[in-house]
Amino acid sequence: MGISKSGNDDEIVTLLAGHQAAMLAFTHSLLPGDPGVKDVVQRANLVLWRKRSEYQSGTSFKSWAFRIIHWEVKAYLKESSRKSWLIVDEELTHMVVDSMLEQEEQQPLDALKASLESCLQKLNPKHQRLVTHRYFTRKTLQEFSEEVQQPVTSLKTTLGRIRIALRKCIDAQLNIQSIQKPS
Template sequence: MDSADRESQIVALLTDIQLPLRHYVQSLMPGDSHAHDVAQQTNATLWQKRDDFELGTHFKAWAFSIARFEVLNYRKQQARDARLGLTFSDELESVMTRELAEEPDDFDERQAALEQCLNKLRPADKQLILHRYFQDGTLQAFAEQHGRSVGGLRVTLHRLRATLQTCIERALTPNEPAS
């Protein structure tokens, strides 16, 4: 296989895991606004180390292990800079990583269920969800564009998240036979 074909395959694999990779990094850095930056650094590292990856093996597992090290590097840097008052112990980090690895790999099913559930929403509600979570828009900007209050939008988002969660859980739960 020539290098152009190999790079093309690597690009395709890298593209396919962007959303799961971002979610994985966010799960390791709950509430940390720098998770996006660490995910981008992970992408850069993946690209730099692309020749280390053996095509035909599990790309997602390889990428997630690199992401874990990027998160650890970020935390060490934060601890060094003394800007972070709380750091995870190595033992807690190990437990979190082990539990995340044991999570079922049902991302595609959950993504399909989310799409179905989003399509069941009223157009205005769907627009709000898409603006807030998929376009990284602020509530303030949406409120100004649509003549609504930020507080009202927060209440609506809370209701919509609960509705979507229920819908997704129903979609993922196999129908039990009637008795």
């Protein structure tokens, strides 16, 4: 086994180890009650390792792994159909795969939204009002400026600082979540 072109072997080993339970559960959902589930996961692990140079760090490893498992399940079913009476509806399999991949892609957005809402609650009421006005009403900043009797430039500066604070708060919350739960 040589070193991968991308030099991410340690990362791949960590991701593979951290996702075995999810990969096994996903394979069980595609092959319910089939005794070959562990074999399919093992074959998928080998494919993932062989294709490790194709993985782009920072992307969803789970989605990448699930796609490979999907192809391994198809190969397994084709191979076992010659030996067995088990019949699995291909359309149903595609629906399960699509649903699980869609859910996987939605989870980061849900976490981001929850973090944003939490961080907005931490702002002082004056800053909450400014953010609400700026992003959730159709009024101009000039109109708000007249309401609160502050210069527009001052409000723009404050908004910039608030955005930086929100970004830091969101990043901190997402980092805490990623430490508590493997990606």
